[in-house]
Amino acid sequence: MANKILLEVVTPDKLLLSKEVEVVVATSIDGEFAVLYGHVPFLASLAVGEMRFKDGGNTEYAAIAGGFAEVTGTKVTVLAEAAELAREIDVNRAERAAERARERIEKAKTEGRDYVKAQAALHRAMLRIRMADKAKL
Missing domain, CATH: 2.60.15.10 (F0F1 ATP synthase delta/epsilon subunit, N-terminal)
Incomplete structure (x- = not known):
């Protein structure tokens, strides 16, 4: 080593x-x-x-x-x-998670739901998409 x-x-x-x-x-x-x-x-x-x-x-x-x-x-x-x-990230799954998080963010604005949790979910999904893109390079 x-x-x-x-x-x-x-x-x-x-x-x-x-x-x-x-x-x-x-x-x-x-x-x-x-x-x-x-x-x-x-x-x-x-x-x-x-x-x-x-x-x-x-x-x-x-x-x-x-x-x-x-x-x-x-x-x-x-x-x-x-x-x-x-290299193992399922981009389609990550994109669906990002879309669900965006929807939760919009609902949080109007229905008083947990905006912070929705933002964190979106952040994680976007990270996964970025890392999958880097693996392709």
Whole structure:
């Protein structure tokens, strides 16, 4: 594992990914951070956002829906509320989720429903669509 860091992404349902990579870049609630082999240990609260990782010149993407990242000098463990690898995202499903969220937002404006939850659902759906688009590049 010389000059590589082990990346593990875990959700409540499964171990999504366990792979040695050169660099991990994720979005915390304080902004984006990058981790290389030998990084100083830290913990970060993750925002709903993009995670990317690079190995051998190939960059892969994932949509992360909040959680925590634990960084050591040799490993990054992401404990995510939900996560999907970009290459596995069903774009049609994400677009339907975005449309449902937009409808909920409109209803929230007129019926007093939970606007914040609807906005968060739209944000997650749009993230998934963006990550799926990046996987196609």
